[in-house]
Amino acid sequence: MTxxxxxxxxxxxxxxxxxRGSRIMAGIAGPPGSGKSTLAEAVVxxxxxxxxxxxxxxxxxxxxxxxxxxxxxxxxxxxGAIDTFDVHGLRHMIERLKRNEDxxxxxxxxxxxxxxxxxxxxxxxxxxxxxxxxxxxxxxxQPPWERLKPIFDLTVMVDVDIEELRKRLxxxxxxxxLDEAAILHKLDGNDLPNGVSIMQGSAEPDIRVVNG
Numbered sequence: 001m002t003x004x005x006x007x008x009x010x011x012x013x014x015x016x017x018x019x020r021g022s023r024i025m026a027g028i029a030g031p032p033g034s035g036k037s038t039l040a041e042a043v044v045x046x047x048x049x050x051x052x053x054x055x056x057x058x059x060x061x062x063x064x065x066x067x068x069x070x071x072x073x074x075x076x077x078x079x080g081a082i083d084t085f086d087v088h089g090l091r092h093m094i095e096r097l098k099r100n101e102d103x104x105x106x107x108x109x110x111x112x113x114x115x116x117x118x119x120x121x122x123x124x125x126x127x128x129x130x131x132x133x134x135x136x137x138x139x140x141x142q143p144p145w146e147r148l149k150p151i152f153d154l155t156v157m158v159d160v161d162i163e164e165l166r167k168r169l170x171x172x173x174x175x176x177x178l179d180e181a182a183i184l185h186k187l188d189g190n191d192l193p194n195g196v197s198i199m200q201g202s203a204e205p206d207i208r209v210v211n212g
Contacts, residue, residue, distance in 0.1 A: 004035070007209050008042035011156060012209040014045065014207065015130050016154055023100040025151060026131045026154050029138040029202060030158030031195030032080065033168040035211040039158060040134035047130055058137025062108030062117045063090040076191055082137050083198070087144055094151050097124065097131055104131045136194065139178065157205040164212040165195050
């Protein structure tokens, strides 16, 4: 069993052991490139392996501001920073999902191939008992982000060494065909500072996972 599989199994067990009187919400946070998305997907897969169709994934990346909005804000070059997300919209959606009053909820999904969030990109039905939300800033202590953590029934932080982060993020942007100048801007001007702020500014989670 791989480290990822062990971590996913542990988190899945914790979620399945929680009282099931209402919908369970988990929050998995971590810096860009930490592996939080892969872990969240593995947790959902493990839960559904044990109890089919019980869990669903909900990424916070669907709440990126649109590029047109970021351009007006003068923040397009810093897309992915904490102020480039609709935190209030995200919070209201998490609260709505937690209440589980609607037959089905359409949530936005970020399409990395076009760098744009697609509204209604995923449907989550009322019979989904566990939702795993993943995103960089879910556990941040700064207002108004600090209002997110209390909504979750279980929180997870994925930690990774900063040099390992640099290697992973460089590989990511090389895979998208960026030249060296663009890669350095992404790394040192945005991704790595964001990663450090997440590691230093997040609240203590229920579970801490070291990946790398």
